[in-house]
Amino acid sequence: MLLSLAWLKEYVDIDISPEKFGELLTLHTVEVEGVKNLAQDFENIVVGRIIKIEAHPNADKLKLVMVDIGSEKCRVVCGGGNLYEGMLVVFAKIGAQVRWHGQGDLVALGKATIRGEESSGMICASSEIGLENLFPAKSDDEVVDLKGDYKVGENLATALGMDDVIFDIDNKSMTHRPDLWSHYGLARDISVWLDKPLKVYPQSALEVAKSNKVLSVDVQDQKICPRYMAITIDGIEIKPSAEKIQNRLRACGMRPINNVVDITNYVMLEIGQPTHAFDTKKIGQKISIRLAKQNEAITTLDGEKRKLAKEMLLITNGQEPVAIAGVMGAGNSEIDGATTSITLESANFDAVSIRKTSQKLGLRTESSQRYEKSLDPNLCAEALQRIFELIKKSCPQARVVSHLVDIHKFKLNQGPIEVDVEWLQKKIGSQIPSNKAAEILQNLGFTVSGDKKLIVKVPTWRATKDISIPEDIIEEVARIYGYNNIKSEMPMVKMEAPEKNVELNFRNKIKDILVQAGLSETYNYAFVNEAQVKKLGLESDFYIKLANPLTNEHTLLRRNLIPHLIQNVVTNQRNFAVIKLFEIGNIFISEEKELRKDNKTKEKLPKQKMILGLVYARSEKEVGENFKKLKGVIEFLAKELDLEFQFTTSVSGATLHLNNAAVGSLRIIDKQTAKKNGLKTDAVVAELEISPMLELLKTKTYSPKNKYPDLIRDLAFVIDEKVLYNDIRAEIMKVNKLIRDVEVFDIYIGDKIAVGKKNIAMHITFASQEKTLTGEEVDNVQKKIVVNLNKKFNASLRGF
């Protein structure tokens, strides 16, 4: 909301600088997001009078114009088509900020020579100073003709009454305060912390006619329409509203339309009550407030045809809707130039109903924004009186020709609320004395009695929802007292070592190990899209969908980390030869359920689990290089965690197992998939579940060094190329319990051995806990190994 300082000053005396005022407003009431001094735009722009016009010697369309600006006389070159001697113009002095021909950015005006003639200043067109609304130009070469009673040399902002300071208030910071959505409401709060009296809101009693014209109003549901006030006013003459009203509206971001509409808007900005004026001729003398019927439609003032839903509240003329209650009027009852009689509505509608309607229609208006905060129904009367007063000023012939309709049924919860002062002090953490607290509340409009226990009656404008419990009272006292005056203090509580978050610690440990292994951690979005998933040959069926995605790129919740890791490679492949990344993040599984949705039903949320994703990418010199590298990383991780993965062949790489349960995979990105995904390098990705690793994690135990020496024998076999190392190793380990370890150290495939065969060389470690092994013992076992491998794989021992 935009707030005018000049307007506020009508109700409370503000004698501090706008900057200081803005700061205090933020510290006590609402957040100021920006301050704009309107006069700043008009620095060096003044009212001037043309004293002489001469032809430009070198240009037909240009004139040499002498302008009196009070302090001096300036000669300028001007192309204005509507110049005349004696004309009052907007004159930009050297240094003024103007928009050339109404386009582009503001530029500082400098001295110029135009077609050989010097020009020191500029006579402005309205678009050059951002006042095209105030002074609409009929042609491109028209400059502003100020006409009227202006003082030559006066700053334009002052002359036009635009020397105001506008504060931009963050609406979020007053979501809970229906009373603050107006100048008077804010002035009330301001007066308390400025410690200045609040002026009485100007209004005069309504001169109601002795009911010659009947206005009949029928409210069908008083729950959603707790109050409906209306009057019919004749003697209306539609014209532009007073300059002050127009200026104020503009300053607060509203477009002036005509006197009647402007006055209703003006009063809304003044006390926060939205109202609506109908053309009496168009609606007749009957108003009926009811819910919409199925399939009913309305064309709103913005020209949109809108389909209505059953729960939307309508203002109707007995038959068809003339307004969506509290949201927007309809075109069919709009005030226009021919309007001579208006029917003025000042009503209160249920906040929830208005909110639902406005949400469903996607139509948020100044009016609906205020209603949905729960307005005080008492405002209706004040607004009506004030509007009539202002209309009377604009149209002296105006008179109320109906009786005053006031159908109401509302009860406000004004308390009283009991507030224990000691409790209040305890919660604030500051010894604010009882009388100080009471004084603050009284200044805010609360009625207070009692001492140790304050009995607080809530004023109507705070009683709709905002203030209902003692905690709300704490806020009032604390913010006016000043949060800054509360001294910070550490809590006095029992010392206690916090419970350890085992899962988080474990994930941190994994991260540390991977960083040690030279990988870097990346963070990716949880969102993917169908195409992205399909490009990797993954099914997109079980993905959880967003109902309202932001872009087509992010429509699904990820079920694995691979798509983004591949994306990470694409991002980096141009600048980095080797890409080694990992991510630990949540994936979302629709078909499994886990945490409870609430504490009433037994429904559960889709399962979410943290998994580890890894990627290793570089252009391979040899097939399987990246695979081996990434497998090495995983083995390093396993070693550090004291775990052992089993690897089995899968269609696209390997499956990882822990204790015979599949817990992850290693996937080689094939050439075709790589191409589809824009990969220009070879990549291997891996995924690992974290919880199975955590389950198997045990405290490390120290094993003492073997007293008896190990014996290592190197053996090499020629064996079918496709026989897996894992199988060979398992076969060897099975031979004898003296074999403690088998480790491959070389594999050879090539022209020195038969096609389809490989030579595999291994260190075989023999050890015993009981004695020093003899060569003979080991020889026997070794022979057995040779025999077994031959039997099982047709392998033959190869000499070195």
Add this chain to the structure above:
Amino acid sequence: MKNKLQNLKQEVLSQLAGIADIFDIEKVEKKYLGKKGELAAVFKELKSLPEKEKKAVAQQAQQLRDEVMDKIVELKNKFGSIDEKDGFIDVTLPGVKIEGGHLHPLTQVQRDLERIFLSMGFKILEGPELESDYYNFEALNIPKTHPARDMQDTFFIDQKNKAGEYDLVMRTHTSNVQVRAMEKYGAPLRAVALGKIYRNENIDASHEHTFYQIEGLMIDERISLANLAGVLKEMFSGFYQKEVNIRMRPGYFPFVEPGLEVEMSCVFCNGRGCSVCKKTGWVEMLGAGLVHPNVLRAGGIDPDKFQGFAFGTGIERLAMLKYGIDDIRLFNSGDMSFLNQF
């Protein structure tokens, strides 16, 4: 002069005897044998001595120099210094590159925050990123029709409940952990929850739809606004490793009453005013307040006996201020030229 030489000798020998490593040798060598060393000074002084004395002293000094040099060579051998036999090494050549990995800056910031709060006795909690409407809104005193729902643009999951409503959301804040934690642990409770949150808003250099928050919750029998201020001051001071002041002002969040916005004294200009604090000396950092009694009740905690404070803030913001990062999108970019800097 003779005496002086005697003393010098004793001094050198005792220092040589006390040498414990190779670096000390160089020091002693420089002190006594260097161009500006003590022995050089003795030789200089010789010139001013009477002729007959000169010869004897010179001889003695020479002797001492030889003795020291021998001793130093002996020591160098003992401690294994490099000489020509070992070959030449250009020590100015770069070393062999070690390719270390890097932790994401947000992980580092989160760990730092966890460290601070663990040390104050706070548990570290986590919660689901895909959350029910109940824990994300309802239980936090934000019913369906509440205008505060507009304050956070929500991603809904395309899955309706029996009443035909979307009741699953991507959590819009880490505050969803509040009531879950109360249900699990009851009161008193001291916990922070860190994690990813989601907002349905367009992204630019300062806005993200996916970011991280830290939520703090402390419930006990006597918890005040003053305590909130104390803990937050500790958090910021601990995080930026300097004395930081905080400033509280009214703010609105339905799950706290009173609600506060908290500003931190600018850590860049120490409050003098700079571009980061927009010349105000204060930087808006977080939302906070005293836990609303309705929220305590939702968590099964008696608001007449217990009270508490809660706060929440974006972790990216802390990181951006700490490291001078100017674009929030970098955190999720996966760009190694960014990641490798941390």
